[in-house]
Structure formats: C-alpha cells, structure tokens
Amino acid sequence: MRLTGAVPNFLVFAALIAVAVIADLTGNPYIVTLATKVAIFGLAGVGLNLALGYGGLVSFGHAAFFGLGGYVAAILASHAASGAPVVTFPFTMMGTNEMLAIWPFAILVAGFAALVIGALSLRTTGVYFIMVTLAFAQMLYYFAISWPTYGGEDGLSFYVRNTFSGANTFAPLQFFGICAAVLGITMILVALLTQSRFGLALRAAKENETRVIASGIKPFAIRLTAFVLSGMVAGLAGALFADLNRFVSPAMLSWHMSGEIMIFVILGGVGRLAGPVAGAAVFIALEYLLGPVSDHWQALLGLMLILIVLFAPKGLMGLALGRRGHV
Amino acid sequence: MSEPILVLSHLSKSFGALQATDDVSLDLRPGEIHALIGPNGAGKSTLIKQIAGEIRPDSGSVTFEGQAIDDLGPADRARLGLARSFQVSSVVPGFTVLQNVMLAVQGASGASFRFFRPALSDRNLTAPALFHIQQSGLEGRAAVKAADLAHGERRRLEIAMALAMRPRAFLLDEPMAGMGTEGARDLTAILEELKVEAPILLVEHDMDAVFALADRISVLVYGRVIATGTVDEIRANPEVRRSYLGEEA
Amino acid sequence: MLLLAEQVLNGLQYGMMLFLMAAGLTLVFGVMGLINLAHGSLYMVGAFACAAVAAATGSFWLGLAASLAAAAALGAMVEIVVIRRLYSRDHLDQVLATFALILVFSEGTRWLFGSFPLYLSLPPVLSGAMTLPGGLVYPAFRLAIIFIGAMVAVGLFWLIGRTRLGIRIRAGEADREMIAALGVDIAKLYTMVFALGAALAGLAGALVGSVQSVQVGMGEPVLILAFVVIVIGGIGSIRGALIGALLVGMTDTLGKALLPGLFARFMEASAATSVGSALASMLIYVLMALVLIWRPTGLYGARA
Numbered sequence: 001m002r003l004t005g006a007v008p009n010f011l012v013f014a015a016l017i018a019v020a021v022i023a024d025l026t027g028n029p030y031i032v033t034l035a036t037k038v039a040i041f042g043l044a045g046v047g048l049n050l051a052l053g054y055g056g057l058v059s060f061g062h063a064a065f066f067g068l069g070g071y072v073a074a075i076l077a078s079h080a081a082s083g084a085p086v087v088t089f090p091f092t093m094m095g096t097n098e099m100l101a102i103w104p105f106a107i108l109v110a111g112f113a114a115l116v117i118g119a120l121s122l123r124t125t126g127v128y129f130i131m132v133t134l135a136f137a138q139m140l141y142y143f144a145i146s147w148p149t150y151g152g153e154d155g156l157s158f159y160v161r162n163t164f165s166g167a168n169t170f171a172p173l174q175f176f177g178i179c180a181a182v183l184g185i186t187m188i189l190v191a192l193l194t195q196s197r198f199g200l201a202l203r204a205a206k207e208n209e210t211r212v213i214a215s216g217i218k219p220f221a222i223r224l225t226a227f228v229l230s231g232m233v234a235g236l237a238g239a240l241f242a243d244l245n246r247f248v249s250p251a252m253l254s255w256h257m258s259g260e261i262m263i264f265v266i267l268g269g270v271g272r273l274a275g276p277v278a279g280a281a282v283f284i285a286l287e288y289l290l291g292p293v294s295d296h297w298q299a300l301l302g303l304m305l306i307l308i309v310l311f312a313p314k315g316l317m318g319l320a321l322g323r324r325g326h327v
Numbered sequence: 328m329s330e331p332i333l334v335l336s337h338l339s340k341s342f343g344a345l346q347a348t349d350d351v352s353l354d355l356r357p358g359e360i361h362a363l364i365g366p367n368g369a370g371k372s373t374l375i376k377q378i379a380g381e382i383r384p385d386s387g388s389v390t391f392e393g394q395a396i397d398d399l400g401p402a403d404r405a406r407l408g409l410a411r412s413f414q415v416s417s418v419v420p421g422f423t424v425l426q427n428v429m430l431a432v433q434g435a436s437g438a439s440f441r442f443f444r445p446a447l448s449d450r451n452l453t454a455p456a457l458f459h460i461q462q463s464g465l466e467g468r469a470a471v472k473a474a475d476l477a478h479g480e481r482r483r484l485e486i487a488m489a490l491a492m493r494p495r496a497f498l499l500d501e502p503m504a505g506m507g508t509e510g511a512r513d514l515t516a517i518l519e520e521l522k523v524e525a526p527i528l529l530v531e532h533d534m535d536a537v538f539a540l541a542d543r544i545s546v547l548v549y550g551r552v553i554a555t556g557t558v559d560e561i562r563a564n565p566e567v568r569r570s571y572l573g574e575e576a
Numbered sequence: 577m578l579l580l581a582e583q584v585l586n587g588l589q590y591g592m593m594l595f596l597m598a599a600g601l602t603l604v605f606g607v608m609g610l611i612n613l614a615h616g617s618l619y620m621v622g623a624f625a626c627a628a629v630a631a632a633t634g635s636f637w638l639g640l641a642a643s644l645a646a647a648a649a650l651g652a653m654v655e656i657v658v659i660r661r662l663y664s665r666d667h668l669d670q671v672l673a674t675f676a677l678i679l680v681f682s683e684g685t686r687w688l689f690g691s692f693p694l695y696l697s698l699p700p701v702l703s704g705a706m707t708l709p710g711g712l713v714y715p716a717f718r719l720a721i722i723f724i725g726a727m728v729a730v731g732l733f734w735l736i737g738r739t740r741l742g743i744r745i746r747a748g749e750a751d752r753e754m755i756a757a758l759g760v761d762i763a764k765l766y767t768m769v770f771a772l773g774a775a776l777a778g779l780a781g782a783l784v785g786s787v788q789s790v791q792v793g794m795g796e797p798v799l800i801l802a803f804v805v806i807v808i809g810g811i812g813s814i815r816g817a818l819i820g821a822l823l824v825g826m827t828d829t830l831g832k833a834l835l836p837g838l839f840a841r842f843m844e845a846s847a848a849t850s851v852g853s854a855l856a857s858m859l860i861y862v863l864m865a866l867v868l869i870w871r872p873t874g875l876y877g878a879r880a
Contacts, residue, residue: 058668120865123872127611127667127811131803132868138800139861146854195445197433197452204419204430211417214379215434216406216492222439255800259675266672296687302679309673310661 006191008321012274013187016042016281017180024173032172033244034288038281039179040240045264045276046186047233052262053271054194055226056206060130061117061137062261065231067253068113068140069106069238074248075150076102077158097162099169099178103239110235111228113140118227122220137258144250155249162243169243179240183277186233191273193229202226234261263305269318278316330393331356332496332526333409338377338387340550347373348384349550355496360518360527362537365547371530374547375500378528379411380404392495406437408495408525412485412502420474424465424484427473428456431491455491463487463517479510486517490524497527503536511536538562578712583833584826589718591825592725596780597802598809598817599732600773606812607745607769608663613674614654615777615802616795617681622647622778623785623794624685627694636699640782647778648771655770660763678796686792693789721783728776732814745769801828804860808867810877819875824860831859 016035023031044066051057079086079095086093096102121132150156161169169175193199205212205219212219242248251257260283267282268275286304290297312319331354340348347370355361363371376382378389380401388397396404405411418427429452433439436451446452460469463486468476473484482502489497502518503511515536521527531537537544538558545555546567554564561567601615625646630639654677662670697703702717736742744765781795788794805824809816836852843851867875 052668058671060671120868123868124807127605128807128873130611130667130671131807132864134800135804135807135861135864139858142857143854146850146857148850189443192443192445195447196443197439197441197446197449200426200430200433200446201439204422207419207421208417210413211419211488212430212434213401214405214411214413214417215431215488216402216437217430217434217439218400218402225440255796262672263675266668270668296683298679299683299687302676302683305676305679306658306673309665309669309676310658313665313669 009187009191009272009274012278012281013180013184016277020173020176020180024176029172032176034284036172036176036179036244038277038284039176039183040237040244041261041264041280041284042274042277043179043183043186043240044234044237044261045268045280046183046190046273047230047237048261049230049265049271049273049276050190050193050233051223051227051230052265053275054199054206055202055223055230057122057223057227057230058130059121059133059227059230060255060258060262061121061133061135062231062234063253063255063257064117064137064140065110065114065234066238066241066257066261067144067248067250069110069235070242070248070252071144071150071156071238072106072109072235073102073162073239073242074156074158076105077160077162077242078150078156081158081160097160099162099164099239099243102162103236106235106239107232110238111232113235114228114231115224118224118231122223122227134255134258137253138255141250141253141255144253151249153250155247155251157247159246161246175244179244182236182240186236187273187277190233194273198222198225267305267308268316269314272318275316282316329357332392333378333528334390335374335378336388336390338374338384338389340373340377340382340384346550348377351387351547351550351552353545353552353555355526355528357526358522359542360522360529360540362529362531362541362544363547364531364534364537364544369547370550371547372500373550375411375498375528375530378498379409402434405434405492408435408493409498410489410492410494410496410525411498411500412482412489413500416478416481416485418473418481418484418488421472423470423472424460424476424487425453425456425469427484428459428487428491429453431488432456432459435491435493456487459487459490462490462520464513479513482510482514483517486514486521490521494525496525497521497529499527500530501532502529503531503533515540578710581710581712582714583830585712585714585718585722586833587826587829588822589721589725589825590829591822592722593780593784594798594801594805594825595725595818595821596728596776596783597798598805598821599728599814600776601802602806602809602812602814602817603732603745604770604773605806608766610659610663611667611670611674612659612773613671613799614677614681615773616799617678618647618651618774618777619781619784619795619798620685620792621650621681622781623790624689624694624781625778626782626785627696627790628689630696631694636696636702636786639696640779643778643782644775647781648775651774651778652767652771654774655767659770660766663766682792689792691792693791694785695789696786698786717787724779724783728779729814729818736814741765741768801860804864806874808864808874810874813874813876816874816876823863827863828856828860831856835859 016038020032020035023035048059048062051059075086076095077097080097086095117133117136121129121136124132145153163169164178167174167178201212201217201222205222209219238252264276264279264283268277268279286301287297290300333355336352338348338351351374365371377384380399388395391407391409419430429446432452432455457469460466463483465480465483465487468480473481476484503514511533518527518540529541541558543555543557544561545552546561554561554567556564597615597619601612604610604612622643626639626643629642630636658673658677662673698717702720704716705713706716706719707713736745801824805820806817808823809820832853835856836849839848839852
C-alpha cells in the first residue's frame with residue numbers, strides 16, 4: 001500500500017479516537033457514545049464498501065446483514081438472561097452474553113444470509129441487482145415484523161450489555177475502545193484484501209468483466225466471495241450496534257438503514273478505505289448539530305446529499321484530497 | 328503433419344433468420360498462423376466468440392488439444408490456454424500496465440483466492456508479468472495506467488496479457504485495427520514472434536498483413552467457409568476472387 | 577367459495593394499484609435508464625393533494641384531479657431541477673440522489689401537514705357495496721380501483737403502441753442520439769414521460785389513501801413492492817409490469833388469506849397464525865427469487 005493512500009485513512013481513524021478520548025476526559029460521555037456510533041456505522045460502511053466500492057456491487061440490502069448480526073446478539077443475550085436454550089434440536093444451544101462468543105455467530109449468520117442472497121442476486125446486474133438486494137432485505141424486515149417470538153414489531157430489549165473479558169463494557173470509553181479496535185483491525189484486513197490477488201481480480205471485474213473472464217477468472221465466484229465477506233463485516237457491526245443500544249428492532253433491517261449505510265460510503269468516498277468512517281462521522285455530526293435546530297434536519301441532509309451527488313461525486317474525502325491518495 | 332491444436336467441426340449458429348455460422352469446419356495446427364478473412368458481416372467475430380465460449384453454437388463441436396471443450400465456459404477455456412484478444416481493445420483502464428498483465432498471470436495460475444499477501448509484492452505474479460511486458464515492447468511503461476496508453480500501446484498490452492496466459496493457441500480478433508502503417512508493421516513483427524509461442528487464429532482486415540503473415544487462410548462468406556488454403560491457393564481461387572477479393576479490388 | 581372469490585378480487589385490486597406504481601417506474605427506467613426511489617414520494621404527494629383539496633372543497637373528484645395534477649407538476653419540476661442531471665450518471669448516484677429526494681419530500685410533507693394521518697371520505701357513489709353476479713357483495717370503491725387500473729393499462733398500451741408520443745418513447749428507448757438527430761426535443765420528451773409516471777403514482781396514492789390513511793412514509797412499502805413487480809416483469813416492459821403486478825397482488829393477498837388456515841390443519845392455532853403470517857409476508861420475495869432463477873431479466877425483460 002502506498003503511503004499517500006494510507007495517511008489520510010490513518011488520520012480519519014486517529015481523529016475518531018482523539019474525539020472519544022478528549023470527550024471522555026472532559027466529561028462528555030454522550031459524545032463518546034456518538035463516537036462509538038461512528039465506529040460501528042463506519043464498520044458497517046467498510047463492509048459495504050468491500051462490495052460496493054471495490055467490487056462495484058451496488059447492494060441496497062446491507063441492512064439485512066447488519067440487522068441479522070444485531071438480532072443474533074440480542075437473541076443470544078436474552079436467552080442468556082432467561083436461561084432458556086436458544087434451540088433444543090438437533091442440539092441444545094444456550095444463550096451467551098460474552099461478546100467473543102456472540103461475534104462468530106453474528107458473522108456466520110450474516111455470512112450465510114449473504115451467501116444465499118448473493119448467489120441469487122449476482123445472477124443479475126445493474127439496476128436489477130440494486131432492486132433485488134433491496135427486496136431480499138425487505139423480506140427479512142417483514143419477517144422480523146411478523147415473527148412474534150422475538151418481539152415482532154416492538155423489537156427485543158436486553159438490559160445488560162454483553163461482556164468482554166478484561167473490560168468494563170458499561171464504561172463508555174471502554175466500549176468505544178472495543179468497537180474502535182474491531183474497526184481498526186477490519187480496516188487493516190480490508191486494506192490487505194484489496195491489494196491481494198483476490199482484490200486485484202475483484203477490482204478488475206468492476207472495471208472490465210470481459211477481460212477478467214478472458215484471463216481465466218470467473219467473476220461470479222470472486223464477487224460472491226466479496227459479497228459474503230462484506231455481509232459478514234456488516235453483521236459484526238450489527239452485533240456491536242445491538243450492544244450499544246441493548247435493543248434491536250426491525251428498523252435495523254429496514255431499507256432506511258440500507259440507505260444510510262450506503263450514504264456513509266458515498267458521503268465519504270466510494271472505494272476509499274476510511275471513507276465510510278468519515279461519512280458516518282459527518283452524518284452523525286449533522287444529526288447531532290442540526291437535530292436540535294430543526295425537527296426537519298433530514299430535509300437539510302437530503303438537500304446536502306443531492307448537492308454532493310451533483311457536484312462532488314467523489315465524496316468528502318475525494319473533495320478534501322483532490323485526485324491524490326486513492327486507495 | 329502434426330495433430331491440430333484446435334479443431335472446429337460443423338459449427339452452426341443462427342440468430343433468428345440470420346445464419347451467422349453455417350457448418351464451419353477448420354483447424355489450427357502447431358506453428359502456424361491461420362487467418363480468417365471475409366467481408367463485413369461474414370460471421371468472423373461470431374465464430375471467434377463460439378471458440379472462446381462466449382456464445383454457444385446451435386450444433387457442432389470445438390476440440391482443443393484433443394479434448395472436447397463444448398461444455399466449458401469462457402473462463403475455463405482461457406485457463407486451458409486459449410488466449411484471446413478483442414476487436415475493440417479490452418484492458419482494465421484503471422490498472423497500470425503491470426497490474427493488467429499480473430491479472431492475466433494470476434488467471435492462468437488459477438489462484439485468485441489469496442486474500443492477504445499484497446499482489447504487487449508477489450514475485451510469482453510480477454516476474455512473469457514484467458517479462459511479458461518486455462516481450463511485447465512495453466518496457467518502461469509498466470507503471471503507466473492503461474487508460475493513459477496510446478492506442479498502439481494498448482494493443483501491445485493485450486498481446487502481453489495474451490502471452491501471460493501461458494497460451495496454447497491465440498485467438499486474435501483484428502489486432503491491427505486502428506493502428507497506423509508504422510504500428511501495423513511493428514505488430515507484424517510481434518505476431519511473427521507470437522507464432523513461436525503458439526499457433527494463431529487471426530481475424531484481420533489488413534490484407535497486406537494477412538498475405539504477408541498467414542501460413543493458411545480461410546475465407547468466410549455469409550457464415551460459410553468457401554475456401555481454405557495457402558496464400559497462393561487463396562489468391563488463385565476463382566470463387567474467392569469473385570465473391571470477395573473482386574469486390575475489394 | 578365466495579370467500580375465495582372475494583380474496584381473488586382483493587388480489588386483483590391490489591395488483592392494479594401496484595401496476596399504477598410500477599408502470600411509471602418501469603417507463604422511466606426503460607426510456608431514461610433511471611432508477612427512481614423517489615417514486616414513492618410522488619405517490620404520497622398525490623395522496624396528500626387529494627386529501628387537502630377534498631377537505632377544502634368537499635369534492636372527492638376535485639381531490640382526485642388535484643392528485644394527478646400535483647404529482648405530475650412536482651414530477652416535472654423535480655425532473656427539470658435534479659433528475660435530468662442524473663441520466664448520464666451511474667446507478668449509484670441515481671440511488672443516492674433519489675434517496676435524498678425522499679428525505680426532502682418526507683420532511684417537507686411532515687412540515688406542511690404534520691405527522692398525524694389524514695383520512696378521506698369517499699363520495700356516496702363509491703362508498704357503498706355492489707352485489708356481483710354469484711351473490712358476492714363487494715365494496716364499490718375497490719371495484720373502481722380495478723376498473724381504473726384496467727383503463728390505465730389499456731391507455732398505456734395504446735399510448736406506447738399507437739401514438740406519436742409512443743413512437744418517440746420507443747425510439748428514445750432504443751437510441752438517444754438517433755431521436756435527438758431527428759429533431760425531437762429529447763429533454764421535453766423526458767420531462768413528459770417522467771411527469772406521466774409521476775401522475776400515475778399520484779393517482780395510485782390518492783386511491784389507496786381513500787381506503788386507508790394518508791400519512792408520511794406511506795409510499796415506501798409500495799415502492800419496494802413496485803420494484804419487486806418490475807424485477808419480476810422485466811424492467812422497461814409495460815406488459816411485464818402488468819403481469820408482474822397481478823402476480824404479486826394475487827400471491828400476497830391469497831398467501832395472507834390462505835396460509836394461516838393451511839398451517840392450522842397440522843399445527844396448533846396460534847402457532848399456525850404466526851408461522852403462516854410470517855411466511856405469507858415472505859411469499860412474494862420467494863416468487864421473485866424463483867423468477868430470477870428461471871429468468872434473471874424478468875418475464876418480459878430484454879434477454880442479455
């Protein structure tokens with residue numbers, strides 16, 4: 001990876017940590033929570049960026065994986081609280097409130113869903129792909145609403161944040177630290193991935209599919225793998241988000257959520273490693289600053305997005321960096 | 328005579344009422360350049376696409392190195408060593424010359440599912456790629472983005488990528504298209520070199536080049552092969568003169 | 577038997593309503609290559625315009641006319657200010673910009689009308705029920721929706737197939753430069769097509785708003801169903817939109833009506849209701865998945 005590309009990415013990440021630490025020292029736990037939210041949404045965006053930015057797969061259904069990860073965390077936690085097993089057939093599985101045990105499940109479930117949805121959606125291209133991913137996510141949304149076992153429309157609360165051995169997850173800065181560490185590690189993995197052989201094939205398939213085929217590589221397998229990895233990261237982000245709120249609801253699966261994750265990516269700059277983090281930070285800062293000013297801040301957000309699409313299509317990081325530093 | 332590398336037997340393909348390929352049988356032998364000529368709309372590109380596996384023939388069969396490859400898709404055929412270039416040059420524009428050729432090396436190696444090691448520091452990719460870049464006359468241009476290459480250089484890049492596929496046969500679809508006289512002369516020299524690597528099935532409009540380069544020529548008119556033979560046989564063939572060369576002269 | 581007939585009519589009515597939405601979407605995509613998420617906002621605007629004008633004038637019919645006019649006018653305005661700058665962009669930009677338009681329209685409407693749902697009262701001629709041959713008593717208004725949907729379908733087929741505008745639309749679909757070279761004002765044509773699609777969405781909104789409630793966000797679930805419809809039918813095809821809409825309408829209605837009962841035959845009643853309704857809510861997506869496996873570009877889509 002070239003240095004010019006790595007520096008802005010590192011700066012975005014460092015700025016996020018600085019904000020959280022300073023806010024904690026100056027006694028602003030709410031700001032720490034906002035920074036945590038940025039880390040989690042940024043993580044979901046980094047996941048989507050893998051498919052969207054590097055693979056050119058415009059998925060409008062990543063809320064499905066985000067929400068599934070969240071529900072896995074909430075369901076395991078609520079069973080741990082009640083003591084009832086999650087399933088009794090074909091084997092007995094109890095709930096858990098240990099994050100390190102929850103995350104692999106969240107990742108696996110989201111990854112499996114991404115495998116099924118991706119295998120079907122990747123049969124299509126272009127605008128069909130957008131609509132089909134949207135529709136499958138919506139299917140899970142309606143399923144969550146009409147399935148009463150885990151709260152249906154009302155969602156599912158768990159009152160105690162899950163634990164992480166060695167940390168006090170209730171201290172805002174410590175929980176932020178966990179989320180930021182997950183984000184940082186994921187960003188490093190994604191950076192490696194995009195520069196690897198796999199990343200070479202994935203990025204090539206985005207630009208010229210015919211050439212990739214003529215080189216003896218099947219784009220479908222490459223894309224499906226990227227889509228599954230992308231869904232796994234989104235699922236992990238969802239599990240963290242569930243822990244942040246100690247609550248999940250079908251809203252996590254809704255298409256507004258998919259749209260927001262997509263906004264983080266595009267706002268920050270498609271195909272830039274830290275773009276989604278910058279995008280999520282701007283989004284949450286706007287919500288925080290404009291929310292009290294006007295109940296209708298989303299209209300302002302909408303206007304701003306339209307202006308960005310029309311006049312700054314490379315996103316905010318692209319705007320700030322000009323043509324340089326594209327990773 | 329040695330065994331042919333590529334054999335087309337009785338290929339037919341129609342699109343609705345249009346018979347694009349009509350019972351075509353021909354072969355490609357080791358060490359030769361076999362040129363495919365014919366007027367526009369004769370079905371040359373359709374035929375190349377059937378060999379490459381991009382479209383399926385209605386009937387007939389393609390045999391490559393003794394193996395029927397009719398059930399293989401285009402990626403699998405490329406992996407077997409059927410290297411193809413395109414009529415409109417087709418490279419990855421956002422990649423550098425080096426990355427483009429690395430992609431082809433990687434495709435031929437069959438190992439794309441490696442996730443962590445940076446490809447640019449993988450000598451198994453870069454060393455062969457740099458070799459083929461030099462071989463195609465692009466030395467010193469490895470770090471240039473493909474989008475910034477001149478037209479002729481992009482053609483050369485395609486040749487480099489075809490070479491990197493460890494080819495057993497080349498399918499070259501009008502490699503001279505859009506090149507100046509100078510460039511065409513250069514490329515003629517490169518094709519002579521390519522021929523040493525593997526035989527070439529060449530679709531080309533530049534008649535001078537075809538007559539200078541080809542060992543054998545097949546003439547395709549309305550999807551049918553009306554003649555196959557050496558350059559002299561084709562020049563002398565009355566049917567070819569009437570239906571094709573006559574129109575051009 | 578009567579119950580089943582009633583459900584079939586419900587499915588038909590639902591399908592026709594979806595067709596009104598899907599027709600505009602598929603037309604705009606087919607002609608201009610644009611994916612418009614804000615189509616659901618035009619549906620909402622139509623409903624609000626109808627409710628506001630009907631409340632002010634006391635006339636439902638004026639409200640219905642206002643829904644068409646308001647949605648068409650807003651559609652034309654949005655096309656001129658924002659949408660036409662997106663035709664040459666990739667789908668990602670289109671998705672983001674039209675998603676942003678939804679935020680603007682939803683908040684704008686909330687600002688104007690507040691968050692509380694509005695209700696429309698139907699004119700006497702439509703508020704009763706009709707007795708159909710066979711003895712089925714069915715709400716007149718729902719029959720009216722079926723009738724209106726069928727008329728719109730006939731009108732669109734006629735428009736596309738038989739009129740000068742239709743010829744231009746089909747030509748614009750095939751070749752943008754060609755039609756511009758023929759001296760047709762392509763910008764004006766696109767604005768008209770967009771406004772037409774918007775008007776149909778507005779009409780659908782007004783009709784549905786008359787039987788349900790009129791509120792912010794009402795367009796979004798319908799929009800996504802309309803996407804499912806045009807994915808099934810094949811993007812760009814009016815015929816596909818009609819067939820797709822009827823398939824989705826029927827599948828959803830019959831699934832929701834019949835599945836819980838079906839499960840109750842071999843399950844305990846309350847479990848059957850929850851499993852049945854959960855599965856019924858997924859049924860149209862299963863339908864979509866099946867169509868995609870069979871035909872990735874939809875029933876009437878251009879073959880790749």
